[in-house]
Amino acid sequence: MPVIGEELVQEIWTRLAGRVSRERIRRVAIEVAREYQDAKVTAFLPIFIQRQTLERLRHSAE
Structure with missing residues (x-):
């Protein structure tokens, strides 16, 4: 399972304009990575993990 790096968390947090906590982003990314x-x-796993995490969090942040 890939390590969920701070860069990935920061990128998603930025795209979501800070509406979701970094800890929540990390938890969802770990779920996706599993x-x-x-x-x-x-x-291409990092790309897939980023996209799916972002998608899940966008739906929950609406």
């Missing part, structure tokens, strides 16, 4: 723990190809 869904990919058995992925054979991992090159």
